[in-house]
Amino acid sequence: MPNRSSSVCARPTWTCPWARAVYTGMLNERGGGYEADVTVTRVADDRYLLVTGSASVVRDRAWIERHVREVEHVEVVDVSSSYAVFGLMGPRSRELLERRTRADLSDRAFPFGSSQEIDLGHATVRATRITYVGELGWELYVPCEFAVGVYEALFEAGADLPLTDAGYYAINSLRLDKGYRAFGSDLTPDHNPVEAGLRFTCKLGSDLDFIGRRAVERAAAEGPRRRLVSFLLEDPDPMLWGGELVLRDGAPSGQVTSAAWSGTLGASVGLAYVWRPDRELLTADHLRSGTYEINVGGRLHRAGVGLRAFFDPSNERVRS
Amino acid sequence: MGTSTAYHLTHLGWTDVILLEQGQLSCGTTWHAAGLLGQLRATEGGTRLVQYSAELYSRLEQETGLATGFKRCGGVTVARTEDRMVQLRRTAATAEVYDLECELITPARANELYPPLAAEDLVGAIWLPGDGTANPVDVTASLARGARSRGARIFEHTRVIGIEHVHGRVTGVVTEQGPIEAEVVVNCAGQWAKAVGGLAGVNVPLHSAEHFYVVSERIEGVHPDLPILRDPDGYTYFKEEVGGLVIGGFEPRPSRGWPRTDCPIRSSSSSWRRTGTTSPSSWRVRCSASRPSTTPESGSSTTGRRASRPTTSSSWVRRRICGASLWGPASTPWASPRPEERAVPWPSGLWRATPRPTWPLWTSDGSLHSTGTSSGSATGSARSSGCTTRSHGPTASWSRPAPFAAHPSTRSWRRPELCSGPRWAGNGPTSSPRPVRNPASGTRGTSPTGWRGRWTSSVGPAPASPCSTRPRSASS
Numbered sequence: 092m093p094n095r096s097s098s099v100c101a102r103p104t105w106t107c108p109w110a111r112a113v114y115t116g117m118l119n120e121r122g123g124g125y126e127a128d129v130t131v132t133r134v135a136d137d138r139y140l141l142v143t144g145s146a147s148v149v150r151d152r153a154w155i156e157r158h159v160r161e162v163e164h165v166e167v168v169d170v171s172s173s174y175a176v177f178g179l180m181g182p183r184s185r186e187l188l189e190r191r192t193r194a195d196l197s198d199r200a201f202p203f204g205s206s207q208e209i210d211l212g213h214a215t216v217r218a219t220r221i222t223y224v225g226e227l228g229w230e231l232y233v234p235c236e237f238a239v240g241v242y243e244a245l246f247e248a249g250a251d252l253p254l255t256d257a258g259y260y261a262i263n264s265l266r267l268d269k270g271y272r273a274f275g276s277d278l279t280p281d282h283n284p285v286e287a288g289l290r291f292t293c294k295l296g297s298d299l300d301f302i303g304r305r306a307v308e309r310a311a312a313e314g315p316r317r318r319l320v321s322f323l324l325e326d327p328d329p330m331l332w333g334g335e336l337v338l339r340d341g342a343p344s345g346q347v348t349s350a351a352w353s354g355t356l357g358a359s360v361g362l363a364y365v366w367r368p369d370r371e372l373l374t375a376d377h378l379r380s381g382t383y384e385i386n387v388g389g390r391l392h393r394a395g396v397g398l399r400a401f402f403d404p405s406n407e408r409v410r411s
Numbered sequence: 412m413g414t415s416t417a418y419h420l421t422h423l424g425w426t427d428v429i430l431l432e433q434g435q436l437s438c439g440t441t442w443h444a445a446g447l448l449g450q451l452r453a454t455e456g457g458t459r460l461v462q463y464s465a466e467l468y469s470r471l472e473q474e475t476g477l478a479t480g481f482k483r484c485g486g487v488t489v490a491r492t493e494d495r496m497v498q499l500r501r502t503a504a505t506a507e508v509y510d511l512e513c514e515l516i517t518p519a520r521a522n523e524l525y526p527p528l529a530a531e532d533l534v535g536a537i538w539l540p541g542d543g544t545a546n547p548v549d550v551t552a553s554l555a556r557g558a559r560s561r562g563a564r565i566f567e568h569t570r571v572i573g574i575e576h577v578h579g580r581v582t583g584v585v586t587e588q589g590p591i592e593a594e595v596v597v598n599c600a601g602q603w604a605k606a607v608g609g610l611a612g613v614n615v616p617l618h619s620a621e622h623f624y625v626v627s628e629r630i631e632g633v634h635p636d637l638p639i640l641r642d643p644d645g646y647t648y649f650k651e652e653v654g655g656l657v658i659g660g661f662e663p664r665p666s667r668g669w670p671r672t673d674c675p676i677r678s679s680s681s682s683w684r685r686t687g688t689t690s691p692s693s694w695r696v697r698c699s700a701s702r703p704s705t706t707p708e709s710g711s712s713t714t715g716r717r718a719s720r721p722t723t724s725s726s727w728v729r730r731r732i733c734g735a736s737l738w739g740p741a742s743t744p745w746a747s748p749r750p751e752e753r754a755v756p757w758p759s760g761l762w763r764a765t766p767r768p769t770w771p772l773w774t775s776d777g778s779l780h781s782t783g784t785s786s787g788s789a790t791g792s793a794r795s796s797g798c799t800t801r802s803h804g805p806t807a808s809w810s811r812p813a814p815f816a817a818h819p820s821t822r823s824w825r826r827p828e829l830c831s832g833p834r835w836a837g838n839g840p841t842s843s844p845r846p847v848r849n850p851a852s853g854t855r856g857t858s859p860t861g862w863r864g865r866w867t868s869s870v871g872p873a874p875a876s877p878c879s880t881r882p883r884s885a886s887s
Contacts, residue, residue, distance in 0.1 A: 386500075388498075389503070
């Protein structure tokens with residue numbers, strides 16, 4: 092969005108080199124809350140590909156169109172129906188993809204966060220090395236007319252690999268292992284990047300004048316009064332859905348926003364906003380010092396709470 | 412909605428406010444609303460909004476001189492099954508998040524709070540002392556007077572037949588009596604909102620569905636301060652009215668969408684009979700005069716009470732009423748600009764007045780819904796099924812906001828074998844599929860063994876170890 096006066100996105104997307112997928116948010120002025128949580132890829136000098144949740148397409152488009160001025164000559168085209176997207180994820184995804192493309196997929200030629208058009212079977216697809224499940228992998232943007240062919244080509248090539256379809260419950264569980272946020276539950280117009288632990292997605296260090304910047308600066312200077320944390324239950328049995336009450340040392344102090352049973356960690360895992368009962372500023376020391384419980388259908392279960400993900404917090408698997 | 416909008420705009424200092432009503436105020440869906448003010452909603456914003464409504468209705472008479480019928484009578488929600496009790500415990504925990512008073516109670520205590528309750532087969536209940544009721548028609552009249560006194564003009568019997576706009580920006584409306592210039596147009600047309608939006612090329616995916624209630628004769632033990640009773644397992648709610656009860660139902664499978672939008676009132680016993688789930692024999696109230704006086708002990712299970720429950724051919728039902736109830740794809744109220752509107756920055760509605768949403772009400776943002784979403788009569792039945800189930804079903808009030816659920820009508824190509832796995836309804840299962848520990852495996856907590864068989868058969872051959880690619884990492 093080459094809008095020098097006031098950027099819709101909280102990170103400069105036009106100064107990034109070509110073919111780099113930038114994870115950022117679109118914030119409101121009220122409190123710097125999330126209006127959208129997107130990945131922006133610069134696909135040409137004057138063209139960008141925005142990827143958002145499939146439920147938010149209309150909303151995000153309306154948000155952008157209402158915030159560009161007529162002189163800025165910005166056209167937003169909804170291409171959702173033109174592409175099928177396959178997330179090819181897992182430690183052997185490179186090995187599989189290499190069997191059907193001539194592109195160099197090595198970490199040096201295709202680092203994490205980059206995006207390139209590659210040949211795949213009979214199609215040319217946009218491959219973006221990014222993940223929502225915390226593994227090595229590529230999101231493949233395939234023109235719809237090639238989608239079935241590419242899908243079959245991948246399964247043919249991967250016949251000897253443990254390749255399988257995964258549904259949304261699996262993806263949800265894996266992303267929560269990694270503490271990846273979801274717009275709608277963890278990120279909403281009422282939660283700002285400081286509370287959500289996503290300050291890195293806002294370029295406060297630059298002079299980028301993005302919408303909501305003043306609110307985020309205020310929030311960053313003041314510190315959060317609630318904070319999104321990852322949690323992991325000690326008891327493997329309880330099943331969480333989101334919305335559960337969080338107690339710290341027995342006092343109501345938060346609410347679960349997303350949860351799933353984790354096959355990796357062997358218990359329910361999720362994200363929750365926590366706050367102090369007196370709504371004072373929340374420090375990392377305060378967060379670490381309490382004993383946390385989650386009320387699941389009337390029963391209290393001990394939970395470990397952390398600001399970092401419980402699985403692969405250093406992202407070694409993602410960058411392998 | 413119209414009078415409330417006019418009332419609040421005038422209070423925010425807007426001086427040139429006109430409210431147009433095609434019939435008479437409250438003739439659409441308002442006359443037929445139950446007037447329940449249940450405070451606990453699925454989101455904190457929704458909860459705060461109902462709390463504000465209660466506070467407003469309790470002081471409106473002082474301001475306007477017209478009573479709203481508001482009573483803070485409390486609410487009892489009962490559970491017939493252990494699964495429902497799980498939901499109520501979750502509901503009670505959610506109330507704690509929002510710092511709302513909510514108490515888990517025994518059937519005996521529920522009976523004490525609600526003497527006509529047939530409590531013998533109940534598992535438990537919750538008590539929400541902050542809940543209340545108001546008379547929707549009186550509220551409308553009171554809001555209208557409040558708006559008028561601050562300069563709003565209200566024209567009844569004035570139908571809108573067109574909306575004027577230039578370059579996506581509204582310039583006025585056309586009524587049967589002539590045009591009116593306007594910088595801002597708020598579409599508060601309720602069940603006609605889709606038609607009014609259509610005048611401007613704006614999609615409003617709302618539809619009306621049939622909603623039934625009956626009004627009973629006087630019932631012993633029913634007094635004006637009787638709490639609201641909700642029986643989600645019976646899909647019914649109960650509210651006091653002139654010594655009797657208003658008994659309304661939200662069926663799990665509603666019969667159909669509202670067939671005609673030009674006819675606001677209908678009363679039909681044949682429609683009533685179709686709704687088996689709300690037949691009087693399933694109601695958890697006693698209607699005869701045989702109840703002994705209320706003591707804490709009397710609520711405990713005793714035999715012989717069932718006989719006094721209403722029967723299908725109950726003669727004490729005074730009126731059966733079927734009216735239109737308004738639903739959208741997400742069963743949330745909406746207050747936002749529609750995404751089609753290009754005008755900047757905020758083309759219409761309450762939010763320009765404030766001038767931004769000052770509350771966390773973003774699940775009421777209509778632009779969450781695709782411009783391609785329809786909610787016409789053809790889809791009404793299936794869609795409102797989801798809505799009523801969301802309102803009264805097992806996950807109501809703790810399920811997450813609905814806009815992010817996959818849209819039922821945007822389903823794409825599916826491999827049939829994938830459909831054989833655990834099928835969870837859009838609103839979640841009626842009971843949590845709690846993982847069951849497999850005593851044979853001995854590997855406590857490495858996988859939800861209760862699911863394993865079903866998962867693996869539906870997604871491919873079982874891997875040697877379900878977590879072989881993801882070593883168990885150190886937890887907290």
